[in-house]
Amino acid sequence: MCCLRNAHQRVNDFLLKNVKPLGRSRSQGVVSLPVSKAMLASSLNLSAETFSRELHNLSEMGLIRVERTAIHVYDLEQLHKQCIS
Helix, strand or coil, rough: HHCCHHHHHHEEHHHHHCCCCCCCCCCCCEEEEECHHHHHHHHHHCCCCHHHHHHHHHHCCCCCCECCEEEECCHHHHHHHHHCC
């Protein structure tokens, strides 16, 4: 299945499947990275550089903020919309 999706969709899908909501918010959450970004990229069948670039793009769009071993998601609905497009 992962080979049928582009890098952007794979990263978004990973974030959506692993996000934990912040309090009562349904629009924001946080993803705790269980392993290094390089290992995570490999598990998504991406190079570390591609994974990093996708996170950077999402960050520039204002959808996420990467902080060491956590990724803060600011707009789950928009992230979901991008995952299916």
